[in-house]
Amino acid sequence: MSGREVQLAAGRKSARQTRSASARAWTLTLVIAASLGLLLYVATTSLPYLIASPAGDAHLGALNDCLARQLEGATRLGWAVAPDASRAAVFGPRVVAVCGEDGSHSRLEVPGATALTFDGERHLWVATGGRLLRERDGALQPVGDIAPPEWLIGHAGGVLALDATGQLVSVAPDGKVLGQAQVPGPGGRLSVGPGGVLAAVEWGGGVIVYDARTLELVRAEAPCTVEFLWWLDGADQVLLACGAPASPDAPGPTSLRFNVRTGAREAVPASTRAPARRLSGRALYVQGCDGFPCTASPP
Numbered sequence: 001m002s003g004r005e006v007q008l009a010a011g012r013k014s015a016r017q018t019r020s021a022s023a024r025a026w027t028l029t030l031v032i033a034a035s036l037g038l039l040l041y042v043a044t045t046s047l048p049y050l051i052a053s054p055a056g057d058a059h060l061g062a063l064n065d066c067l068a069r070q071l072e073g074a075t076r077l078g079w080a081v082a083p084d085a086s087r088a089a090v091f092g093p094r095v096v097a098v099c100g101e102d103g104s105h106s107r108l109e110v111p112g113a114t115a116l117t118f119d120g121e122r123h124l125w126v127a128t129g130g131r132l133l134r135e136r137d138g139a140l141q142p143v144g145d146i147a148p149p150e151w152l153i154g155h156a157g158g159v160l161a162l163d164a165t166g167q168l169v170s171v172a173p174d175g176k177v178l179g180q181a182q183v184p185g186p187g188g189r190l191s192v193g194p195g196g197v198l199a200a201v202e203w204g205g206g207v208i209v210y211d212a213r214t215l216e217l218v219r220a221e222a223p224c225t226v227e228f229l230w231w232l233d234g235a236d237q238v239l240l241a242c243g244a245p246a247s248p249d250a251p252g253p254t255s256l257r258f259n260v261r262t263g264a265r266e267a268v269p270a271s272t273r274a275p276a277r278r279l280s281g282r283a284l285y286v287q288g289c290d291g292f293p294c295t296a297s298p299p
Helices: 003-052 061-071
Strands: 078-081 087-091 095-100 105-109 113-118 124-128 131-136 139-145 149-155 158-163 167-171 177-182 189-192 198-203 206-211 217-221 226-231 237-242 255-259 265-268 285-289 292-296
Touching: 061 087, 061 095, 061 105, 061 292, 078 113, 078 292, 087 113, 087 124, 087 292, 095 124, 124 149, 149 189, 158 189, 177 206, 189 226, 198 226, 206 226
Parallel strands: 113 149
Antiparallel strands: 078 087, 087 095, 095 105, 113 124, 124 131, 131 139, 149 158, 158 167, 167 177, 189 198, 198 206, 206 217, 226 237, 237 255, 255 265, 285 292
């Protein structure tokens, strides 16, 4: 082999080594990129799921974990949380599961349940068919007949039931009817404020406010086209999400802080706020997540 042939051979060998090293480096880069991509995927998908999962909820996670075990994969149709968040319940087609932060739990056979709530004393109420049941001594006992409610919500002295016709009824723990009112039409959305003292029905773009126990009318007004109502910490203060204006010349959608007793109102900056309900006995907002109750951000 001549000197030039040796030089060419050496050059070819060096080129092959360079290409091999480049290939290894490129392969390593792809592996690192793929690993980082996988890590990023896990971080951006699994982590938020864990944070938002019912069992991982900061305030209601332990209750939800207990409820999930009691239901054993049954269909979940609705849920309720006690005013102080110390108990929670979920119902399915035939079963109602109840759990407490003290470790108590029960699985009750209640076919045909349509709604449930807790009253001011943290007792569970369940509507099923035309009957209203109240928890007593670990069992659900009938307290009266009632039209199937679309909304069943506890107040300081019992519960409120709003049916599909707009009939609103206040019921005491012994089944006595404390008050009745007629909402102008169907489709109302019922809620109760702090302390379980006042109740509001969002209907027809306005708000109708009652004394929760007696259903005496407090105020009926449409300060804007109301789309959703959040009770605030003050017993007579709510935040209203207002819809589109009635005319092109009217001010655009906004939010109002509204006093349901005096009618005083104050415009507040509009922002994206998720619909959620404030517990009547604790400054905590809740919303549904995968059939369980979860903590929501304040409005």
